[in-house]
Amino acid sequence: MNRMKWVLRGLLALVITLTAVIPASAWAAAGDITSIEITGGSSKMMSVGETASYQVMAAVEGFDNKQDVTGGVTWSTSNSAVVTITKGKVKAIAAGEAVIIAQVDGVKAQVAVQVQDKIKSIKASPKSYSFVKGNEGALPKVSITRANGKEEDVTSDIVWTVSNNLAVLENGKIKGVTPGRVLLQGKYGSTTVKVPVVVTDIITKVEITPTAVQLNLKKSKALKVTGTYSNGKKVNLSKSIVWTSSNPGVAAVKNGSVKALTEGQATLTGTYQNQTVTVTVTVVPTLQKLIMGQKSLVLSPQSSITLGVMAKYDTGKTTMVTSSAVWSSSKPGVASVTNGKIVAVSKGKTIVSAKWGNKKVTIPVTVK
Known part of the structure; x- marks a missing residue:
């Protein structure tokens, strides 16, 4: 009887032990x-x-x-x-x-x-990229503005993808692989920001025309910059090149066009893919008119007189140009002229002219 009790107790202990070690599931x-x-x-x-x-x-x-x-x-x-x-x-x-x-x-x-609160806008910085194939750059910083006006930096929460295999994403950077256009897209929840990317080929030569420019105040002139790829193909870089001016107060470049700001001279240096070009810009005032000291002359034969000619500019500046002007007489037999000196020859009437730059001034001369 006692032996049976010990057997039952053993079986009960085994059941309890199995229940403890086997999960409920x-x-x-x-x-x-x-x-x-x-x-x-x-x-x-x-x-x-x-x-x-x-x-x-x-x-x-x-x-x-x-x-x-x-x-x-x-x-x-x-x-x-x-x-x-x-x-x-x-x-x-x-x-x-x-x-x-x-x-x-x-x-x-x-x-x-x-x-x-609802996202009102999302923006990336930079807004676009241009890479030479093989080059790379850090992914953009991204911020959102909510409907309540609060702005948040969500850069670390953006999930980035590219629209094709012309560029790849590696270690937090975007790398240009093949020349062409690709769209970098960043997603924050259901909001997406798009950043256009241009992958360019390697430029071996950059040329500019003209290499020297003379401009009047407030005038502009387009600069044509041509690049040559390693395969010989040419491309217009006029609006892609990065410019610096040795004298930005005189001349500045915007959208591939140089603008004259004040009188003087500046050297513009353009850079693209480590290639550089330069152009010299001279800014001069606009010549408005030429002025002589008298409106008409009456001379006796064999007498003479010297006239001065003054150039007047749009800035109000004036300068004497007598010796550099081109002089002429409509009737040299009545009166001749050299460097502003008029000599009466014989009785009659003539017109003496002085030309300088793109302006001309005249004076009637009577010899009697």
Whole structure:
């Protein structure tokens, strides 16, 4: 009898021991759900107006891999004023916090959702890129502005992709691989920012025409810059080249055109792919007219007189140009002229002219 008692006690101890070491799930029937999880993590950030879809994966007795049970989930939200959820699709309604709960056969999982004000705008800096093939640059910084006016730096939260294989993303950088155009796209939630990228071939030579320019004040002139690729193909770089001016107060370049600002001289240096070109710009005032000291002359034969000619500019500046002007007489037999000196020859009338630059001045001369 005692022996039987010890045997029963031993069997009872074995049952208790097995119950302690075998998980409760082991007692579940094949096909029972033992746990579920909502994909995407235990928390989510959204903006007002955004939507997102959830997937629920379950650990099922008898299956080695987790099963998709999204279609059989009963959904609920702790705050329907903040988010609503229908058939796994959650929509952000207003700023605030809520918990989304998924339930299948009595097994639950949840995810915390934080909703912020709607994104009004998103911008990237820089707004565009131009790379020589093989070169690379850091990905843009990105900021958003919400409807309440608050600006946020979301650079670290952006998911970047490129539209084709002309460029690749590597270690937080974008690298140009093949010449052409590619679109760099950054996604923040459901908001996307697009940054155009141009990948160019290697330039072996850069040329500019003209190499010297003379301009009047406030006038402009386009500069033509031509680049030659390693394959011999030429390209217009007029608006792509980066310019610096030795005297920016005299001349400056914008959109491939040089503009005269004040009188003087400046040297413009253009750079593209480590190739440089230079152009000398001289800014001069505009000649308005030539002025003589007298309006008419009456001379006696064999007498003479010397006249001066003054150039007047749009700046108000004047300068004597007597010796450099081109002089002439319509009737040299009446009166001759040399460097402003008029000599009466014989009785009659003539017109003495002085030409300088693009202007001309005349004076009637009578010899009697």
